[in-house]
Every structure is written in structure tokens, then in C-alpha cells.
Amino acid sequence: MSNILEVRDVVKKYGDFTALNSVSLSVPKGSIYGLLGPNGAGKTSLIRIINQITYPDSGQVLLDGKPLSPDHIRDIGYLPEERGLYKSMKVGEQCLYLAQLKGLSHSEAKKQLEFWFDKLDINGWWNKKIQELSKGMAQKIQFVVTVLHKPKLLIFDEPFSGFDPVNANIIKDEILELKKNGATIIFSTHRMESVEELCDDIALIHKSNKLIEGKLNDVKRNHRTNNYEVGILTDNVEGLMYDLTQKFMISQADFKSLNDELKLSIQIGETRPNDLLSVLTHRGQVTHFVEKIPSVNDIFINAVSGPTNE
Amino acid sequence: MSVISLVIKREFIAKVRNKSFIVMTFLSPLIFAGIALLIGYLSTMKADVRQIAIHDETGWFVNSFKSDSEYRYINQSDTPVKTLTDSVKSGFYEGVLVIPNSSDPKFLEKHIQYFSEESPGIGFIEDIEDLISDRQTKFNLENAKLDTLAIRKAESKVSLSIARASGEESVKGLNEIKIGIGGAFGYLIMMFIIIYGNMVMRSVIEEKTNRIIEIIISSVKPFQLMIGKIIGTSLAGLLQFAIWALIGMAILFSASLFFDVTPATPMTSVAATAMQPQLSNAQLYLTEIWKLPIATTLIAFLLYFIGGYFLYSSFYAAIGAAVDSETDSQQFMLPIILPLVLGVYIGFFTVINDPHGTIATVFSFVPLTSPIVMLMRIPFGVPIWQIALSITILFATFFGVVWFAAKIYRIGILMYGKKPSWKEMVKWLKY
CATH class of the missing domain: 3.40.50.300 (P-loop containing nucleotide triphosphate hydrolases)
Structure with missing residues (x-):
């Protein structure tokens, strides 16, 4: 279970x-x-x-x-x-009341409260009213x-x-x-x-x-797009681009880095990442190689606006 | 401790600790005493003596008018009517009574006039009419050569002595005491329902506006919360009444000491009656009061109090749950107040005239009015089966209403921002 x-x-x-x-x-x-x-x-x-x-x-x-x-x-x-x-009830009493509603005994509730108040460093609030506290x-x-x-x-x-x-x-x-x-x-x-x-x-x-x-x-994984972000230092940009376009879909990428390298976003489709890597290492110095994992945000927006978009 | 008792405890403490509760509890007896003193003082103040001019051209009647502390009658039979009416206009006389010169009684019956700036009171007119009529009757009798003394002796004035079929004797004026006692209880119930029902409603609204409701409701069933709230609030109210009763008794006791009146126990007062026959009248009333169905009245008061308060509080709780703020609740108030006011009116106007008539009987079964109307009827003697039936109906309705109220409450407390209507609330019942 x-x-x-x-x-x-x-x-x-x-x-x-x-x-x-x-x-x-x-x-x-x-x-x-x-x-x-x-x-x-x-x-x-x-x-x-x-x-x-x-x-x-x-x-x-x-x-x-x-x-x-x-x-x-x-x-x-x-x-x-x-x-x-x-608003007008004291913090301590209020917590005791709510804890007892959840089935704790008075003494157990008090013990737990003292533990948590200590832990969160809010001991001095016990006798304050909620309306005196900030949100x-x-x-x-x-x-x-x-x-x-x-x-x-x-x-x-x-x-x-x-x-x-x-x-x-x-x-x-x-x-x-x-x-x-x-x-x-x-x-x-x-x-x-x-x-x-x-x-x-x-x-x-x-x-x-x-x-x-x-x-x-x-x-x-189910929502991966097989997109890779690549940074590469190379003397022969044209040669590299030629090799890459033979096998992959390429677009410009933008990410932060220390070097002034070529930044690409590459869609590898059904091929393996190693295929891409071997092309890259053949042509230059790889400084950055990351799979672009979809963020939850992307998945969320995709799912919400995608299939149910009647 | 069960959750309901936790809720009751919290509601009770929250109410009792509230500053307005403390102020109300100790201030309102003072305000009450103050008003009573003020009324007492005002009634002892002497009203201005009003002067009435009598212009009696026959000269027969003027001597019948005897001045008292309220009215002074002045014989102005020689002054012309015009002058007198002028002095009424100028305010010197309150009014002037003009009796034309005629020996024909039939003519006089229609032609005696009273002039004044302000319309006279009904009681005053009747007094004057009676006075003149009496005098005229006496003249008529004398003219007819009849012996007025013999006639007066022959006159008989019957005073009904009231008794119940069961044989208990009664005194006249007891009806007033009965309606007074029943009315006091009925009124008390109405006030309690309005004040504490409102408190229940406010407390529900408070939980909604504080947004604590969802936290609470995840550990307590809405029904438990509602019932706990109603009971807790009523306990606070009962405490308030108990304090008032204690204060009242303390005042009575200290007043007795102050005026050197020994509070008599029933035993010694009975003995005192035997020795002091001049007290017998008041004593008679007291013993009559003791003969009223006191036990029935008190038990019935308690039952109707609980049933009525719970019934109405459920309404109040449901309304509180349905609205977002107290201002929104106004539109729902009238249907609640109306039956209460109706009950009091029926009590004071119908029950006093005909305690066992159709209207009084019917409304003492209708659950929304029965707590008030039946309590007013009970001192007049109501068959026990009627009381039992009425209380059964009341409690059956209460359970029905609580069920509905709980449904509205359950939905309403989690609804924000919707301006509720009756239609909306009916829809919630189906959820």
C-alpha cells in the first residue's frame, strides 16, 4: 500500500x-x-x-x-x-482551541504549541491578539x-x-x-x-x-522536446553549421555564459545525444551541453491551452 | 472533550469576555433604574391646573362642577360668551362650557357646547357629560315628583365575582395580573430571541469575514459548529439574565433594609394577615397569584424559551451564513421579526379579551408565535393537552428548521462575494 x-x-x-x-x-x-x-x-x-x-x-x-x-x-x-x-482572540488560546478541535488533549496541544512556537521563534506572541499581528x-x-x-x-x-x-x-x-x-x-x-x-x-x-x-x-520525460542547448567555441562556424543542418534542426539560443561562444538550440529528434556530441567535438570545443527540459510552467501552459482548445 | 462542547465553551467565553457584554450586563440595569426613577419623578410632578369657564345660563348645573387638582371650574355665567371664547383664544381659559337657557331637557341634551383651542381628551368629555347627565336626570326625577333617595336605594350595581368551573374563587383584576405575568414572560422570550439571535448571526458573519471558517470547518461538522454556537450564545444570555436577577434581588434586599421592611417569608406573612386585616386585599391578590399555575408556567416558560430561541437562532445562523456582512442581512430580518411582533400583539390584544378564542388558540399552536402566545394564555388556564401539542409542534418544527438551516449554513459559510437572495438560498437547499 x-x-x-x-x-x-x-x-x-x-x-x-x-x-x-x-x-x-x-x-x-x-x-x-x-x-x-x-x-x-x-x-x-x-x-x-x-x-x-x-x-x-x-x-x-x-x-x-x-x-x-x-x-x-x-x-x-x-x-x-x-x-x-x-481577530479578537489571543494567539495561544486560539491555537489551543483549534488544536483541541483536531482531537488533541489540552496538555498535548499545549506541549506541541510550545515546541512549534520555540521552533519558529514566536514565543512572545502567546498573549497577543491576532489583530495586533501582521499578515x-x-x-x-x-x-x-x-x-x-x-x-x-x-x-x-x-x-x-x-x-x-x-x-x-x-x-x-x-x-x-x-x-x-x-x-x-x-x-x-x-x-x-x-x-x-x-x-x-x-x-x-x-x-x-x-x-x-x-x-x-x-x-x-513525457513532455520532453529533445531540444539541447549547446555552446561551442569553433574557428569554422560554417563547417559546423553545415554538419549540423545535415542531421538536426537548429535555431539560435540565448543563455548566460562566460565565453563568447556560439549558442545554439538543437532539436535532435529521434537521434541520440551522443550523435550530436560527436559532431560538435569534431568541430570545436564544447562549453555547454544541456537538455532543455520543459518546465512545469511550459507543461502547464501547453496542457491548458493545447488539447482542450476547442 | 467533544467538539460541540469545545465550540460551546469558546462561544460562551468569547461572548462573556466581550466588552459590550460586560457593559450591557452592568449598565442596562442602571439605565433601567434611571428610566424608572425618571418616570416616577415625572409622574409626581404636578401638572398645571387648567381653568375651565362655566357659562351656565340656567344656573342649575354650575354648582355640580367641583374643582380638583387638575381642573379648576370658574363660574362665568354673567360674562358674555364672546368674551369667554376670546379669553380661550388668548389662553387664559383652557375651555369654556356653554349651557344655554332652556328648561327643555331634550333641547339641552343637544345644545350644550364646549369651546377650546385644543381638542379635549375623551376622558374629560365623558366626565363632563356624565356630570351634566346626572344632574339633569336628578332634575327630571324631581320634576316628575319621584323620590330620588328611594330610587338611589333601589339602584343595584352588580359586580361579577369570577370563579373557575373547578370551584376556585378568583378576584377581579386578576386578569390584568395574569396578562401581566404571561406578557412579561412572552416579552422576555421575544427580547431574548432578538438580542441573542442577532448575536448568533453576528458570530457567524464574523467567522466568515475573518476567513477562519474553512479552518474550523475542516475539523468540525457545520452542524456541530452551528449548534455549538447557538447553545454557547444562549448560555451567555442566560448568565446575563442570572446576573440581572441577582442585581435585582440585591437592590430589593438593600431597599428593604433601607426602608426597614423585613422581607417576610410566606409563613409569617400568612400569620401577619390574620393579625392585620387591613392588608387583606393585597394579601388576597398575593394568594391569588400563588394559586396561578406557577409550576406549569415556569416549566412551559423553560420549554418555550428553549424551543423558541433555538428555532429562531437557526434562522439567524442560516442568514448569517448566507450574507457577507451585517448590512446585507437587513432584507432577511423582517420575516423573522414579523412573527415575533405578531405574537406579542396577539398576546396583548386578543388573549386578554378572549384567552381561549379561536385566534388565540390557533396562534398558540403556530410554532413561530406559540412561545409568546401560549405563555400569555397559560395563566388563564390551558388544558394540558393543548400545551403538550403546541410544544410538540414547536420542537418538531425546530428540528425541521435546523435541518434546513444547517444546509444553508453549510453552503453559505463557504460562499463569498455572492449577494444572496431567497431564490439563491432555496437553490442551496438542493445542493
Whole structure:
């Protein structure tokens, strides 16, 4: 049993509007799983179903192999995109309350809170009211509240919005540490750079349908274009170009480098990279040789605007 | 601890710690006492004595008018009517009563006039009419050579003594006490529903605007949150009432000490009645009050209080969930306030006249008005099956409404930016 979460053919309709059209997902245990999609794609609907805030019209969600039940609430930590706290309640009391709602005892909640407050260096906030804190500070508290009860599955909806870069990094490190300690993390965002950096697996939802799912590397491999970026120092540019155009598609490339070399983007098609390399080494000094791997951003935009472009 | 009790605890503490709660709890008795004192002071102030000129050309009636602290009657039979009406215009006289010179009673019946700048009160007109009529009747009797004394002796004035079929005797004026007690309870329920129902609504809106709702709702079922909120808020309200009751008792007690009146226990007061017969009238009322179905009233009060408050709070919670801000909620308020006000009106106008008539009976079964109307009826004696049926209907409706409210609540709390309409809310029920 390697999947902590299985979503099977989930359908959710609001009136005439279909928010999820038979969506299935498998989230491997211990992974960071990126749930991607443009606004209104159905991400939040799906997350709400996983959190048992709403229920699917049909289909099934399994957590650790068992259909979702109220007992699973304490196994899940959820940081919604629309988040806030009671403005006039003190930080400590508020965290205790929210932790107890998740099933922790008062003393256990307090112990965990002290640990996290220490860790994030926010000890002095205990008796402050939320309205005295800045937005970023409140976000830290929300993060603590989400992870406090040591859930097996964490769901972060746009976790970095509202954080300055320093705090965003702290949170990112905490997320990685949580993963190291065995938690599975579902990560819903449209910030692609953080997806590249963090996610092991991704799923792309668009217009209520799942378009792509898999290991990040597999997805990229499936979307590779066999384009290589090449930098080469050569005396005989014309000879090189002649050799290359015999076998490959060439275009001008642009990347940063120290030398004043020739920069090319080469489409190798069905041939192997070594074929290209041998041509290059034959003609000059190779300074740069990189496969142009499609970014998640490219895949995302391609998938969203491509096939469903009716 | 179960999640509902956690929610109840938080709601209760949040309400009680609120500054406005503390201020309201301790300030409103002061405001109340202040208003009471003000009214008391105003009523002891002497109103200006009004002067009424009597222009009586017959000379028969003028002596019947006796001046009192409110009106002074001045015999101006010799002054011309024109002068008198002028002095009414100038404000010297409040009014002038003109009785033309005639010995024909039939003529007089139609031709006595009263001039004034401001329209006189109904009570004043009736008093004057009665006075003149009495006097005229007496003249008529004398003219007919009838013995007025004998007639007066022969007159009989019946005062109905009211008793229940079960044989208990009753005193007149008890109806007023009954409607007073029932009315107080009914009014209390209405005030509580409006004040604390609104609080429930505000607390729902607060969670929406703070955007904490989705965090909460991922660990608590919306239904649990709603019920916890309603109960927690009602506990805060009950605490407030308890504090008011304590303050009231403290004031009563210290006032008693101050005026050197020993608070009497029922036992000693019964003994005191025996010794002091002059107190018997007040004592009679007191014993009559004790004969009212007190146990029934109190138990019914509690049941109707819980049922009514929960029923209306569910409405308030659903509305709070449906709107984004308190200003948006106004359009939904009228349908809630209307039945409450209707209940109070039916109570004060229909129940007092005909406690067991069709209208009063029907509305004491309708769940939206029954907490108020039935409570007002109970002191007049209502068959137990009616109370039982009415409470059953109330609680059945409550469960139905909670089910609907929970549905609207569940959808509404996660909806932002949509201006809700009744149509929209009906649609949510189908989600």
C-alpha cells in the first residue's frame, strides 16, 4: 500500500455546474504532491471533499485504503487558501482551541504549541491578539495550527501567499522536514517555481478534468522536446553549421555564459545525444551541453491551452 | 472533550469576555433604574391646573362642577360668551362650557357646547357629560315628583365575582395580573430571541469575514459548529439574565433594609394577615397569584424559551451564513421579526379579551408565535393537552428548521462575494 490517498472517479456538481468530472488521483505516501490548475479548475472543490467539508456526488476517496470517515479529520492538516483567524482572540488560546478541535488533549496541544512556537521563534506572541499581528505573522500561526496535530496528510492551498521571501523559505524548510518525518503533502498552487523545487509528483486539473498525473520526472520525460542547448567555441562556424543542418534542426539560443561562444538550440529528434556530441567535438570545443527540459510552467501552459482548445 | 462542547465553551467565553457584554450586563440595569426613577419623578410632578369657564345660563348645573387638582371650574355665567371664547383664544381659559337657557331637557341634551383651542381628551368629555347627565336626570326625577333617595336605594350595581368551573374563587383584576405575568414572560422570550439571535448571526458573519471558517470547518461538522454556537450564545444570555436577577434581588434586599421592611417569608406573612386585616386585599391578590399555575408556567416558560430561541437562532445562523456582512442581512430580518411582533400583539390584544378564542388558540399552536402566545394564555388556564401539542409542534418544527438551516449554513459559510437572495438560498437547499 504505497498510496496514502486514492481519489476514485469523484464527481461534484453545484446545480448545473460540474466542478469535478470523474476525477481520479493517487497520492503516494511520503511524497510532496503538487495539485496544479488554473483558477476555477476544481482544485478547491477536490480539497474540500478530501477534508470532508463537502461530499462527492459520486465516486470514492480512500485514505490509507479506507473510505473517508469522520475519524480521518485528525489525520489531515489543512491550510486553506482563504484563511484567517479570530481577530479578537489571543494567539495561544486560539491555537489551543483549534488544536483541541483536531482531537488533541489540552496538555498535548499545549506541549506541541510550545515546541512549534520555540521552533519558529514566536514565543512572545502567546498573549497577543491576532489583530495586533501582521499578515505574515498570522500566516505563521496558521501554519503552526495546520501541522500541530502531526497529521499524516497535509494539504496546503497556496501556502506561500502572504509570506515575505525569508519567511517563505522558513516555511519551505519546515515542509521539507515534515516530509522527511514521514508526512505526505498535497500542495495546491499556481506558483510553478515552487512546484519544480518541492514536488515529487504532480497532477494537473483543468476545467473539472484531470489532464496529467504522475512523477514529476515522468511527466517531464513525457513532455520532453529533445531540444539541447549547446555552446561551442569553433574557428569554422560554417563547417559546423553545415554538419549540423545535415542531421538536426537548429535555431539560435540565448543563455548566460562566460565565453563568447556560439549558442545554439538543437532539436535532435529521434537521434541520440551522443550523435550530436560527436559532431560538435569534431568541430570545436564544447562549453555547454544541456537538455532543455520543459518546465512545469511550459507543461502547464501547453496542457491548458493545447488539447482542450476547442 | 467533544467538539460541540469545545465550540460551546469558546462561544460562551468569547461572548462573556466581550466588552459590550460586560457593559450591557452592568449598565442596562442602571439605565433601567434611571428610566424608572425618571418616570416616577415625572409622574409626581404636578401638572398645571387648567381653568375651565362655566357659562351656565340656567344656573342649575354650575354648582355640580367641583374643582380638583387638575381642573379648576370658574363660574362665568354673567360674562358674555364672546368674551369667554376670546379669553380661550388668548389662553387664559383652557375651555369654556356653554349651557344655554332652556328648561327643555331634550333641547339641552343637544345644545350644550364646549369651546377650546385644543381638542379635549375623551376622558374629560365623558366626565363632563356624565356630570351634566346626572344632574339633569336628578332634575327630571324631581320634576316628575319621584323620590330620588328611594330610587338611589333601589339602584343595584352588580359586580361579577369570577370563579373557575373547578370551584376556585378568583378576584377581579386578576386578569390584568395574569396578562401581566404571561406578557412579561412572552416579552422576555421575544427580547431574548432578538438580542441573542442577532448575536448568533453576528458570530457567524464574523467567522466568515475573518476567513477562519474553512479552518474550523475542516475539523468540525457545520452542524456541530452551528449548534455549538447557538447553545454557547444562549448560555451567555442566560448568565446575563442570572446576573440581572441577582442585581435585582440585591437592590430589593438593600431597599428593604433601607426602608426597614423585613422581607417576610410566606409563613409569617400568612400569620401577619390574620393579625392585620387591613392588608387583606393585597394579601388576597398575593394568594391569588400563588394559586396561578406557577409550576406549569415556569416549566412551559423553560420549554418555550428553549424551543423558541433555538428555532429562531437557526434562522439567524442560516442568514448569517448566507450574507457577507451585517448590512446585507437587513432584507432577511423582517420575516423573522414579523412573527415575533405578531405574537406579542396577539398576546396583548386578543388573549386578554378572549384567552381561549379561536385566534388565540390557533396562534398558540403556530410554532413561530406559540412561545409568546401560549405563555400569555397559560395563566388563564390551558388544558394540558393543548400545551403538550403546541410544544410538540414547536420542537418538531425546530428540528425541521435546523435541518434546513444547517444546509444553508453549510453552503453559505463557504460562499463569498455572492449577494444572496431567497431564490439563491432555496437553490442551496438542493445542493
